Amino acid sequence: KQEVTQIPAALSVPEGENLVLNCSFTDSAIYNLQWFRQDPGKGLTSLLLIQSSQREQTSGRLNASLDKSSGRSTLYIAASQPGDSATYLCAVYSGAGSYQLTFGKGTKLSVIP
């Protein structure tokens, strides 16, 4: 059974700092890995999707890396802004015959002005 762990559970940084969020998964036989953002009272917004054959994806100030063999991914946020404050969720698409997304519990990020 796939398990996804995110560290830290919460993070508070001053505006302008670069930061890294960590994600690990137990079964390396994944189809892809996705990072989502969740704002309070709202649904999830997809940020980045990394196929299992890829090493990283970039979108604006966000960069996600994937090391499938070690079961790890990192989300790097450059020059953080107060608007980046949200919960960030990592999810892996895996399973044999019945693929599904397995989510971590998330990292709650607060960027202090």
Add this chain to the structure above:
Amino acid sequence: EAGVAQSPRYKIIEKRQSVAFWCNPISGHATLYWYQQILGQGPKLLIQFQNNGVVDDSQLPKDRFSAERLKGVDSTLKIQPAKLEDSAVYLCASSSVTPPGGTQYFGPGTRLLVL
């Protein structure tokens, strides 16, 4: 492009009552998902539809939960009877990509409180 629509946004019921949630996916998206997100946890897949057929309902508590997607468009998720532990946010998502893979687009969710 309109996003995934869900209603109601909030619902408060007493245990043993029944409740239903509605989801309208993005137009043209054949794949539809229902997730349960308990406070402090990540979403957990309950059921996955491809058009109007069930692809995966292995984590759906079938003694009390049911879901349907008639005509392959909108979907309803029902709980009967509700238990205290069903208090959660119920998220609907859709995708234009046939599983596996592909970006899922989430609705705002329905927050359920069972008293």
